[in-house]
Amino acid sequence: METLERQRPKAGGASSLRQAVAWVKERPEVVLLVCVVIAMAFNLWETRGQTFFSDEWSRFLYADRSVGGLLRGHTGHLVLLNTLLYKALLVTFGAHSYAPYRIAEALLLGTCGVLFYALARTWADPWLCLAATVILLFLGSSVEVVATPTGTVNLMPIALGLGALLCLQLRPKRGDLLACLLLIAAVASHSDGLAFLVGAAVMLVLQSGRRAWSRSWVVWIPAALYLIWLAWYRLAETSTTQQVVHASNFGSIPSTIVAAAATGLSAISGLFGSAESTSFNLDAGYMVLGLLTVAAVWWVGTGRPVRRELWVAAALGLAFWVLLGTVVTAERPATASRYIYPSAVFLLLMILALVGRVRMTSRIAWVTAGVLLVAFVPNVIALNDQARKIRDLATTERAELGAIELLRDEVPPASIPHLVRGARIIRVGGPGFRFPPITYFNGVLRYGSPAASPQAIASGGEAQRHAADAVLLRGDDLTLSNTSGGTAAAGNCTSGVGSGGGGRQVVVPDTGLVLVPQGSRSELHVAARRFSSSFQPLSIPKGSGPLVLRPGASQEVRPWVAQISGARVCRAK
Numbered sequence: 360m361e362t363l364e365r366q367r368p369k370a371g372g373a374s375s376l377r378q379a380v381a382w383v384k385e386r387p388e389v390v391l392l393v394c395v396v397i398a399m400a401f402n403l404w405e406t407r408g409q410t411f412f413s414d415e416w417s418r419f420l421y422a423d424r425s426v427g428g429l430l431r432g433h434t435g436h437l438v439l440l441n442t443l444l445y446k447a448l449l450v451t452f453g454a455h456s457y458a459p460y461r462i463a464e465a466l467l468l469g470t471c472g473v474l475f476y477a478l479a480r481t482w483a484d485p486w487l488c489l490a491a492t493v494i495l496l497f498l499g500s501s502v503e504v505v506a507t508p509t510g511t512v513n514l515m516p517i518a519l520g521l522g523a524l525l526c527l528q529l530r531p532k533r534g535d536l537l538a539c540l541l542l543i544a545a546v547a548s549h550s551d552g553l554a555f556l557v558g559a560a561v562m563l564v565l566q567s568g569r570r571a572w573s574r575s576w577v578v579w580i581p582a583a584l585y586l587i588w589l590a591w592y593r594l595a596e597t598s599t600t601q602q603v604v605h606a607s608n609f610g611s612i613p614s615t616i617v618a619a620a621a622t623g624l625s626a627i628s629g630l631f632g633s634a635e636s637t638s639f640n641l642d643a644g645y646m647v648l649g650l651l652t653v654a655a656v657w658w659v660g661t662g663r664p665v666r667r668e669l670w671v672a673a674a675l676g677l678a679f680w681v682l683l684g685t686v687v688t689a690e691r692p693a694t695a696s697r698y699i700y701p702s703a704v705f706l707l708l709m710i711l712a713l714v715g716r717v718r719m720t721s722r723i724a725w726v727t728a729g730v731l732l733v734a735f736v737p738n739v740i741a742l743n744d745q746a747r748k749i750r751d752l753a754t755t756e757r758a759e760l761g762a763i764e765l766l767r768d769e770v771p772p773a774s775i776p777h778l779v780r781g782a783r784i785i786r787v788g789g790p791g792f793r794f795p796p797i798t799y800f801n802g803v804l805r806y807g808s809p810a811a812s813p814q815a816i817a818s819g820g821e822a823q824r825h826a827a828d829a830v831l832l833r834g835d836d837l838t839l840s841n842t843s844g845g846t847a848a849a850g851n852c853t854s855g856v857g858s859g860g861g862g863r864q865v866v867v868p869d870t871g872l873v874l875v876p877q878g879s880r881s882e883l884h885v886a887a888r889r890f891s892s893s894f895q896p897l898s899i900p901k902g903s904g905p906l907v908l909r910p911g912a913s914q915e916v917r918p919w920v921a922q923i924s925g926a927r928v929c930r931a932k
Contacts, residue, residue, distance in 0.1 A: 394493050414509060419802045419806060444515070453806045457809070471495065474522055476492040499738040500738055506746040513549060519552065520554070524562060539580055550682065550686075557674045626703050626738070629733050631644075655713060663716075671708075672705060679701055680702070760811070777793050779794075817890055829895060838909050841900055862886075862922045871909035875927040875928075880901075885899065885908065886922045908923075
């Protein structure tokens with residue numbers, strides 16, 4: 360009797376667990392929302408510490424609010440809505456905090472996941488659709504789209520295009536007007552939206568057959584508007600616009616289609632090796648592409664019915680890859696991370712449409728869970744790794760820009776070094792597009808500063824502080840030159856500063872220091888630091904006689920500290 364009493368709670372607990380599992384099995388949408396919230400929170404966590412990246416800097420640096428400026432964009436694509444989004448965020452929140460831009464990206468990522476699931480759910484088993492959605496939410500192999508807010512430019516047309524297809528799928532005819540508006544917005548966000556025009560056209564034909572012409576305005580209105588913009592863009596082409604389509608690429612479109620499909624399959628399978636485009640493993644993608652092709656041929660050959668939506672998904676993918684084939688370059692190949700996310704969306708839709716009539720069994724559930732695990736883990740690792748690298752770049756970038764802002768108050772304008780846009784960040788020196796610092800300062804006046812403050816630099820890591828010192832020295836915030844007729848020592852000299860060892864450390868006063876070499880200038884060594892804990896050497900000018908070491912006009916935050924050997928040091932008048 361006692362034994363039976365002890366077993367009852369266990370039976371009751373097992374029954375409750377089974378009821379909970381059964382409740383969840385009937386509500387995949389609840390699991391979807393949980394996954395979306397987790398993905399958005401994870402995205403916000405990974406993008407912490409970042410700042411403007413890649414094309415985002417164009418929104419900050421240039422303030423052309425004219426209609427022509429908004430339509431022209433800065434990337435050779437029609438990016439009107441993305442430009443308006445950034446202008447609105449900059450005007451409303453400024454550039455002091457990057458949080459609003461991160462929130463916008465996380466919201467778009469979650470929206471794409473929800474809309475993808477909603478569309479795919481009408482084609483395939485909900486749990487298969489959920490597994491595919493989870494892959495998209497954590498697709499860390501698509502670095503530029505998922506690991507940084509600059510991906511909003513790619514997420515916007517995907518979200519709008521999926522919304523348009525969903526309107527046509529769920530509300531034929533009644534949803535045509537909203538679908539048309541969403542397609543207009545999709546192509547006005549980025550050229551990726553053009554693929555959805557083709558997909559929508561195929562869906563209209565499948566739904567209405569010969570009567571599809573009466574509904575064709577859903578597609579041809581956004582297409583006509585895009586063609587009008589394209590004609591204007593070519594006629595108004597200036598030195599600031601870019602030629603995107605390359606005629607020489609047309610012969611290589613078939614190979615681009617295969618390479619892009621293989622890249623997308625490598626990404627969603629997790630078998631990509633590294634998320635960096637230079638080492639992205641396409642071998643696995645080609646293998647998966649071959650297996651899927653054989654499986655698709657076998658499936659069709661068995662006479663099993665295929666959902667007609669497969670043609671919609673195939674049209675989306677082929678249209679995107681054909682367009683991609685016309686724009687790829689050696690610097691931006693088909694394996695570039697910004698192209699991976701759209702390819703993954705279209706490939707997953709194809710796969711779900713192909714297996715749409717498969718019922719979820721225990722065996723299929725276990726296989727799906729295994730595939731999801733293999734795909735999920737490498738993508739999350741890649742997302743974490745690449746987001747960390749972007750944060751590291753941003754840390755140095757903000758320090759250098761903070762130093763540039765210090766130079767504005769401490770040295771003549773001619774001494775401030777030019778800035779360079781290259782490798783998707785702004786830095787001082789190096790290869791890339793060179794522009795004057797006044798362009799950056801104008802952005803600061805309009806929207807506030809995205810740079811690190813002097814206090815933030817001082818409390819930052821050594822790499823950040825060292826980068827700031829390097830920029831300050833390059834901008835002549837501390838100069839070592841031959842003494843002029845009006846420069847003299849004011850006493851308080853230190854003697855016995857020998858040439859051996861590290862030399863004497865001296866705080867550089869506002870008036871500067873006079874250095875009297877104790878021997879030849881070849882024995883004189885001068886290094887300095889301001890924020891960093893390590894000294895950086897200064898070049899010794901040619902000539903003979905005393906030299907003057909003079910700081911910039913204002914040293915309110917951390918004065919320069921010089922390390923000097925081979926000279927007698929005096930305070931300058």
